[in-house]
Amino acid sequence: MLRxxxxxxxxxxxxKKATLVVPIAEDEASLTAAIEAYxxxxxxxxxxxxxxxxxEAAKEFSxxxxxxxxxxxxxxxxxxxxxxCVLCREKKADIILKGNLQTSQLLKxxxxxxxxxxxxxxxxxxxxxxxxxxxxxxxxxxxxGGINILPxxxxxxxxxxxxVSVMHKLGVAIPKVAVLSAIEKVNPGMPSSVDAAELKKMNxxxxxxxxxxxxPLALDNALHKWxxxxxxxxxxxxxxxxxxxxxxxxxxNIFVKGLVYYKNIKQGHVIVxxxxxxxxxxxxxxxxxxxxxxxxxxxxxxxx
Amino acid sequence: MLRxxxxxxxxxxxxKKATLVVPIAEDEASLTAAIEAYxxxxxxxxxxxxxxxxxEAAKEFSxxxxxxxxxxxxxxxxxxxxxxCVLCREKKADIILKGNLQTSQLLKxxxxxxxxxxxxxxxxxxxxxxxxxxxxxxxxxxxxGGINILPxxxxxxxxxxxxVSVMHKLGVAIPKVAVLSAIEKVNPGMPSSVDAAELKKMNxxxxxxxxxxxxPLALDNALHKWxxxxxxxxxxxxxxxxxxxxxxxxxxNIFVKGLVYYKNIKQGHVIVxxxxxxxxxxxxxxxxxxxxxxxxxxxxxxxx
Numbered sequence: 001m002l003r004x005x006x007x008x009x010x011x012x013x014x015x016k017k018a019t020l021v022v023p024i025a026e027d028e029a030s031l032t033a034a035i036e037a038y039x040x041x042x043x044x045x046x047x048x049x050x051x052x053x054x055x056e057a058a059k060e061f062s063x064x065x066x067x068x069x070x071x072x073x074x075x076x077x078x079x080x081x082x083x084x085c086v087l088c089r090e091k092k093a094d095i096i097l098k099g100n101l102q103t104s105q106l107l108k109x110x111x112x113x114x115x116x117x118x119x120x121x122x123x124x125x126x127x128x129x130x131x132x133x134x135x136x137x138x139x140x141x142x143x144x145g146g147i148n149i150l151p152x153x154x155x156x157x158x159x160x161x162x163x164v165s166v167m168h169k170l171g172v173a174i175p176k177v178a179v180l181s182a183i184e185k186v187n188p189g190m191p192s193s194v195d196a197a198e199l200k201k202m203n204x205x206x207x208x209x210x211x212x213x214x215x216p217l218a219l220d221n222a223l224h225k226w227x228x229x230x231x232x233x234x235x236x237x238x239x240x241x242x243x244x245x246x247x248x249x250x251x252x253n254i255f256v257k258g259l260v261y262y263k264n265i266k267q268g269h270v271i272v273x274x275x276x277x278x279x280x281x282x283x284x285x286x287x288x289x290x291x292x293x294x295x296x297x298x299x300x301x302x303x304x
Numbered sequence: 305m306l307r308x309x310x311x312x313x314x315x316x317x318x319x320k321k322a323t324l325v326v327p328i329a330e331d332e333a334s335l336t337a338a339i340e341a342y343x344x345x346x347x348x349x350x351x352x353x354x355x356x357x358x359x360e361a362a363k364e365f366s367x368x369x370x371x372x373x374x375x376x377x378x379x380x381x382x383x384x385x386x387x388x389c390v391l392c393r394e395k396k397a398d399i400i401l402k403g404n405l406q407t408s409q410l411l412k413x414x415x416x417x418x419x420x421x422x423x424x425x426x427x428x429x430x431x432x433x434x435x436x437x438x439x440x441x442x443x444x445x446x447x448x449g450g451i452n453i454l455p456x457x458x459x460x461x462x463x464x465x466x467x468v469s470v471m472h473k474l475g476v477a478i479p480k481v482a483v484l485s486a487i488e489k490v491n492p493g494m495p496s497s498v499d500a501a502e503l504k505k506m507n508x509x510x511x512x513x514x515x516x517x518x519x520p521l522a523l524d525n526a527l528h529k530w531x532x533x534x535x536x537x538x539x540x541x542x543x544x545x546x547x548x549x550x551x552x553x554x555x556x557n558i559f560v561k562g563l564v565y566y567k568n569i570k571q572g573h574v575i576v577x578x579x580x581x582x583x584x585x586x587x588x589x590x591x592x593x594x595x596x597x598x599x600x601x602x603x604x605x606x607x608x
Contacts, residue, residue, distance in 0.1 A: 002355065014357075024361045076311040082593050092533060119606060132563065133566065144485075145486065149486075149493060149494050180554070180558060181554060181555040182450075182453075182554045182556075182557035182558070184451065189453060190453050190553070191553055201413050218557065218561065219557070219561035219565065220561050220564075220565060220586070220588055223565050224565070226588075229586045230588050231589050233585065246554070246558065247485040247554045248552060248554060248555070249494070250484065250485060250486045250496055250550070250551045250552060250554075250602070251552070251554040251555040251558045251559075252486075252523065253486035253523070254484060254486070254523050254558070254559045255555075255562050256522060257523035257524050258559050258562045258563060259520065259562060259566060260524075261437065261523065261524060261527050261528070262436050262437065262562075262563060262566070262567050262569075263566050263567050265566075272550045282524070283534050283535065284524055284530075284531045284534050286537070
């Protein structure tokens with residue numbers, strides 16, 4: 001079981017080199033992360049964008065040019081997204097890292113019926129954090145603060161499956177999944193609590209496999225067994241959750257940003273469910289969190 | 305402007321003594337908080353519940369009996385909630401602190417048309433935290449992780465007004481209000497972002513007064529001006545928000561619990577909008593956070 005990003009890095013080094021493609025590789029954080037991953041021997045990189053701007057940017061941020069990277073020229077973000085997708089379809093690239101274009105422009109390409117990377121699975125964002133609650137002895141996956149606005153029951157089932165696949169690759173054999181709500185009892189007036197109980201039932205019935213699902217749980221119950229016990233809950237998940245499923249995009253987004261900005265946790269995140277891992281870090285994420293996302297993509301998302 | 309709970313305590317000492325009523329005062333945290341507030345000279349207390357159990361509990365937790373408190377006997381939680389409400393209607397009590405009964409049992413009393421404490425205002429929960437982002441130089445109000453499940457636009461307007469009234473009493477003349485979403489641009493597919501923009505407009509039109517409202521803001525934009533600027537936002541609120549309005553109960557609940565359990569912040573919270581402040585702390589809250597809630601209720605909720 002991998003416990004932190006340092007261990008994910010060591011694991012990533014054991015994989016065959018992946019090829020990372022960066023549409024509009026003209027911003028500091030994505031360029032720096034790509035260059036760093038290359039220097040660590042983890043990837044080859046294909047940089048798509050305006051050659052002059054990319055060269056200038058690479059010189060400014062790393063003091064070097066682009067000699068080590070394949071360069072594809074375009075000034076058009078949607079064209080860059082399309083090229084990145086086509087490269088992945090042709091198996092010439094394995095991971096997409098968003099550069100200086102809008103998330104919506106990239107996802108429009110990824111979801112395109114002709115040249116995109118859609119599978120039969122739901123796309124969902126899994127954020128992996130180094131876990132302060134366990135005193136940094138484990139990794140915890142949180143989903144989904146980035147893609148699915150108000151997932152329905154079946155979409156939540158797929159969010160769980162996507163997050164479970166990530167935690168399996170990180171070495172957690174049977175991840176414990178806490179389906180979060182604002183309460184720990186089913187309240188028909190709070191649909192997130194009803195869905196959570198239903199997902200637990202689906203797990204017990206074998207419709208969600210490879211994990212133990214419990215819910216509804218409030219965050220305190222999920223994090224600490226004594227909190228669950230004070231509320232009269234018996235739960236295998238309480239106090240030892242490996243995955244926290246948030247009921248809507250706002251709760252996932254605010255929760256993770258709260259951990260980043262109040263607690264300074266280390267995190268990386270990856271979109272799961274497409275043919276290849278897609279990394280859509282925010283422009284305010286630093287190069288370290290983008291590198292973490294690349295490491296996650298190598299270890300959890302590719303079959304090499 | 306009060307900056308932390310120590311300063312709220314000093315301010316509370318300047319108020320005329322309030323009377324706190326505790327329905328089913330049989331649990332450690334609520335009894336301990338009431339006794340401590342009494343010893344600080346802030347309140348007189350009316351304890352409602354089973355006299356034997358209350359006496360035993362008080363001896364166990366404080367080493368003393370109930371000689372200093374008015375005691376009203378009942379074994380029935382709904383009866384206890386009713387009695388607490390009636391005492392407040394008759395102006396014999398000023399603040400209700402939930403003891404060992406369900407929040408729903410207490411709120412059923414508070415919302416009762418005959419003997420309850422409803423006004424024309426929405427009831428909403430305002431959590432006040434000592435703010436790590438400002439290096440603990442200010443207090444921030446967060447609403448609503450406890451009462452309103454999926455507030456509509458008008459309910460969010462009232463949540464803002466309730467939170468603004470609290471921050472006014474804490475000495476913030478013109479609170480800056482960040483209406484949170486998962487993004488900082490209006491996206492018709494994400495209703496929380498649409499509402500946030502509408503609330504900003506209502507503030508500009510003078511329909512929400514005494515504050516500066518901005519939204520939609522993602523949490524990073526609300527907390528740090530550089531994050532807002534990287535996203536191309538110009539905002540008076542970004543980087544200096546006094547109030548964070550969450551779009552639904554799950555995001556408010558998970559956010560605040562995240563701050564409590566990952567960051568160990570000091571907080572108290574109060575339900576605003578009823579005839580008196582109502583304190584519905586969770587059973588897992590400790591006596592300190594309940595005492596903080598009493599302090600908040602004294603300073604922000606009573607007119608003495």
